[in-house]
Amino acid sequence: MVIRFGVLVVSDRTARGEREDLAGKTLMELIKKREWLVERYAVVPDNVGEIVSAVKEMLGSCDFVITSGGTGFGKKDYTPEAVELLLERKSYTLPAYIVFKTASLKPTAALSRAVCGVSGSTFVITFPGSRRAVVEWWQEFEPMVEHIYELLNKDVVTCGG
Numbered sequence: 001m002v003i004r005f006g007v008l009v010v011s012d013r014t015a016r017g018e019r020e021d022l023a024g025k026t027l028m029e030l031i032k033k034r035e036w037l038v039e040r041y042a043v044v045p046d047n048v049g050e051i052v053s054a055v056k057e058m059l060g061s062c063d064f065v066i067t068s069g070g071t072g073f074g075k076k077d078y079t080p081e082a083v084e085l086l087l088e089r090k091s092y093t094l095p096a097y098i099v100f101k102t103a104s105l106k107p108t109a110a111l112s113r114a115v116c117g118v119s120g121s122t123f124v125i126t127f128p129g130s131r132r133a134v135v136e137w138w139q140e141f142e143p144m145v146e147h148i149y150e151l152l153n154k155d156v157v158t159c160g161g
Contacts, residue, residue: 003149005031006040006058008051010069010079011129015045022131023068030138036145046070051082059086059122063149069129071114079126080115087117087124094125094144102136109133121152 009024021043028038040058044050051067058065070079084090095114102109109128116125127137 001146001149003034003036003145004039004061004063005036006055006062006065007031007038007042008054008058008065008067009041009043009129010046010051010067011043012045012076014069015043023127023129023134026131027066027068027127027134027138030135030142034142034145040065046076046078048078048082048085051079052085055083055086055119055124059119059124062122063152064145065122065124067124067126068134069127071112071126071128073111073113077113080113083124083126084115084117086119087115088119090115090117094141098137098140101140102133105136106132109136118152123148123152 007024007027009021011019013019014021024041024043028041031038039062042054044054055065067079067083070077094116099110099112099114112128114126125141127134
């Protein structure tokens with residue numbers, strides 16, 4: 001099954017070239033380990049307009065768009081608000097589930113304001129910006145990817161027993 005991903009890193013310092021992108025590169029490695037495709041990759045500053053534009057550019061060519069960064073309570077953390085502008089159907093429980101699982105490893109994970117949902121036929125989710133958090137979030141999200149893909153791309157999907 002070929003699943004196409006877009007990875008969007010949201011960071012002022014990374015966008016200015018002042019800091020290496022470890023989180024986005026780690027996420028791309030994790031995606032490629034499953035032999036899925038990283039179709040698009042971009043880095044933008046913490047700016048709602050630029051986040052919206054970058055996600056929009058990925059929607060047509062990617063089955064999943066994962067953002068990294070800007071999900072906390074920092075003064076410039078507006079990734080959830082930007083992504084929500086594009087979502088047609090939102091899931092409140094998936095981010096809550098991942099926060100619950102990762103907060104058992106690091107309690108500050110509970111401060112994430114992550115969002116996810118569907119825009120067209122693309123599933124969009126916001127991950128935190130640290131490399132460690134990206135790994136932890138991926139471990140919880142990855143087992144659901146194929147099922148989400150099927151739900152969005154097949155006429156009939158059997159759920160449950």
